[in-house]
Amino acid sequence: MTQTELTTTAAASSAEAPPPVRARRRFSREGVTRLLFVAPAALYLVLFFGYPVVKNITMSLQEYTTKTFFTGEAPWVGLANYQAVLNSNLFWPSMTNTALFTIGSIAGQFIIGLALACYFKRRFPLSNFLRSMLLLPWLLPLIVSSATWRSILEQDSGILNQFLGTFGIEPVPWLTSPAVALIAVVLVNIWVGIPFNVTILYGGLQDIPDELYEAGALDGATGWKAFRHITLPNLKPVISVVLVLGVVYTIKVLDIILGLTNGGPANATQTLSIRSYQESFINFEFGVGAAFSNILILISLVFAVIYLRANRRAVDE
Amino acid sequence: MKNRKFTLAAMTAIAPLALTACGGGGGSASSSGEVESLTVVDYYNNEPDKTLVQEAIDRCATELGVTIERETVPGKDLIQKVLQRASSQTMPDVLMLDNPDVQEIAATGGLSPLSQYDVDTSGFAQGMLEAATYEGEVYGLAPTANTLGIFYNPELLEAAGVEPPTTWDELKTAAEQLTEGDQYGIAFSAIATYEGSWQFLPFMWSNGGEETDLTSPEVAEALALWKGLVDSGSASEAVINWSQADVKDQFVAGKAAMMVNGPWQIPALQENPDVKFASVQIPVNEEGQTSIARLGGEVWTVPVTGDDAKQAKSAEFVECMSNDENQLALAEARYTVPTKTALAEEYVAKVPEMESFTEQVANARSRTGQLGEEWPEAATVIYNAIQLALTGKAEPAEAFEQASAG
Numbered sequence: 057m058t059q060t061e062l063t064t065t066a067a068a069s070s071a072e073a074p075p076p077v078r079a080r081r082r083f084s085r086e087g088v089t090r091l092l093f094v095a096p097a098a099l100y101l102v103l104f105f106g107y108p109v110v111k112n113i114t115m116s117l118q119e120y121t122t123k124t125f126f127t128g129e130a131p132w133v134g135l136a137n138y139q140a141v142l143n144s145n146l147f148w149p150s151m152t153n154t155a156l157f158t159i160g161s162i163a164g165q166f167i168i169g170l171a172l173a174c175y176f177k178r179r180f181p182l183s184n185f186l187r188s189m190l191l192l193p194w195l196l197p198l199i200v201s202s203a204t205w206r207s208i209l210e211q212d213s214g215i216l217n218q219f220l221g222t223f224g225i226e227p228v229p230w231l232t233s234p235a236v237a238l239i240a241v242v243l244v245n246i247w248v249g250i251p252f253n254v255t256i257l258y259g260g261l262q263d264i265p266d267e268l269y270e271a272g273a274l275d276g277a278t279g280w281k282a283f284r285h286i287t288l289p290n291l292k293p294v295i296s297v298v299l300v301l302g303v304v305y306t307i308k309v310l311d312i313i314l315g316l317t318n319g320g321p322a323n324a325t326q327t328l329s330i331r332s333y334q335e336s337f338i339n340f341e342f343g344v345g346a347a348f349s350n351i352l353i354l355i356s357l358v359f360a361v362i363y364l365r366a367n368r369r370a371v372d373e
Numbered sequence: 374m375k376n377r378k379f380t381l382a383a384m385t386a387i388a389p390l391a392l393t394a395c396g397g398g399g400g401s402a403s404s405s406g407e408v409e410s411l412t413v414v415d416y417y418n419n420e421p422d423k424t425l426v427q428e429a430i431d432r433c434a435t436e437l438g439v440t441i442e443r444e445t446v447p448g449k450d451l452i453q454k455v456l457q458r459a460s461s462q463t464m465p466d467v468l469m470l471d472n473p474d475v476q477e478i479a480a481t482g483g484l485s486p487l488s489q490y491d492v493d494t495s496g497f498a499q500g501m502l503e504a505a506t507y508e509g510e511v512y513g514l515a516p517t518a519n520t521l522g523i524f525y526n527p528e529l530l531e532a533a534g535v536e537p538p539t540t541w542d543e544l545k546t547a548a549e550q551l552t553e554g555d556q557y558g559i560a561f562s563a564i565a566t567y568e569g570s571w572q573f574l575p576f577m578w579s580n581g582g583e584e585t586d587l588t589s590p591e592v593a594e595a596l597a598l599w600k601g602l603v604d605s606g607s608a609s610e611a612v613i614n615w616s617q618a619d620v621k622d623q624f625v626a627g628k629a630a631m632m633v634n635g636p637w638q639i640p641a642l643q644e645n646p647d648v649k650f651a652s653v654q655i656p657v658n659e660e661g662q663t664s665i666a667r668l669g670g671e672v673w674t675v676p677v678t679g680d681d682a683k684q685a686k687s688a689e690f691v692e693c694m695s696n697d698e699n700q701l702a703l704a705e706a707r708y709t710v711p712t713k714t715a716l717a718e719e720y721v722a723k724v725p726e727m728e729s730f731t732e733q734v735a736n737a738r739s740r741t742g743q744l745g746e747e748w749p750e751a752a753t754v755i756y757n758a759i760q761l762a763l764t765g766k767a768e769p770a771e772a773f774e775q776a777s778a779g
Binding site: 122123125128145206211212213231232233234317318320321323324337338339340 | 453460478480564565610614628753757760761766
């Protein structure tokens, strides 16, 4: 959802920006045409993003339970739902987990993704084939990958522990120890996120002209030096987009955690999105669930604004 | 670049408009004259249950002279589906609900009490009626019920010289003796969902624990039993992630000599002819205590649709689904227990492997009998406490207090 939201907002904002040519304002036919072009996007935004967001905000101010669906009555309770969220013992742990999960996932995805993108920059036999194979995690439904990972990470008979066992490593309680579970979930999410990072970063690398490297090589900038002084600076706009989008995608991850640990063991992998889901669809406290998700939206919004700014700057350049 | 974005935006804008045109247009209810068809929603979306229940539905359709339009949804989506249909005023004429959900939905005023239609509710197991009762009115009938017991592999027990356990002490020793190599003595589900709470209840109740007072020593003792089994290595640490289906898989794979599970797993167990199994009741803490199991099973209800003639017909349908013939047929085919207690003897004669479960059902309690709508909250506290204790984050005695704090 966030993805489409962002692209459409991006599209809408660039649509609204007046074209630099013929800066004189004309409200005549051209203006109307412009409006008509914007209208479908605007209508779409209002219907599919405006309405849910407004509904979610009003819901978080109501006592919205199973009864509401039958009677249509949802009494206003002011900020009581937010109070319930802030007072719940799981709020701060889930905030911390959301932060750790996001930072851990992004760091891993980005570093591995960048390394792989640089690796594939060189052409070698089967490089195209291998690069497209890398997309596999992206193509699998997340429910399938999380179920598969669950059996891989199974403590007694999972193949990961069997493999580690051949090196004499004791079975790791990947999903059963509160101390390890979050790490396991982050590892799986890194695996899921690598294709996205590779694809975007690889695209960015293709745009860096080879002449720069040739010129750099003449001045003695090869290998690591070339990477630091040529690749990184030229890749900067792409990197900032990848990172910010990554944060927005990762902060709301639900299915992977749900499939792997369901927020457990002993609430060790509770995040804001898991809280929101469980309050809404397990405890049927839709108001409290909405309050949790609004907090999440607020956090994503900060990053969305950063993304839009970075994007605008990139376009301006 | 900009042009492409325009096209994209325009395309994404138009797609949903085209899609929304396809919605709606369901069957419209005629509120006068003969009732010719009824709509039914249930969650038996997997074989063999889907077909077996269809047979019972067909029998009732013929008996009542109506055609039935049936929709099956996955179990975990049922309540969401119900809420959606409630808000769009398109409730089915007959709705199947898992028994712990009945009171929650009845409390919304979305179901009609069966007393309105002179449905006979006598002769049903007390626990099942309690589950379907809200504020003194019965809202639904269940043809069959299920419960939990201990399944064991008789070959393994014989080889180890172990008798099927009847008390907690026997359970502990048996589990310990049966643990060797990659085979655990016992498997159970302590997962952080209602399944985990449901598996814990028979141990808690048999020991005198109550969901109204979860911080009592009786409840803590039951938790200490589970923790002991995991700590001593008789059960895997992974139990905190196992659903009941996972537990069954462990048993079938020979990785557990005993398991806590329900008779609905019997068809799956029979698919593996190499796997031998038998069952006993859930053991009690001290001799003399009665093993009290928790009652499972689905209840057929009549939602309020505003069409009186159809609602009356639906009540007849619900009654028919629970008549003697259907109870026995469904119970026999699905390894569940008839809810009319008078049928127990006839049933056990037909399906002897269900004897221990049939006994359990007579004593079984419903999850919601005491707490009603408050049950989901208690169930959450229970599975959270189990998780805290089994992962070593809290002692069994303190786990419930910590979990109740939210």
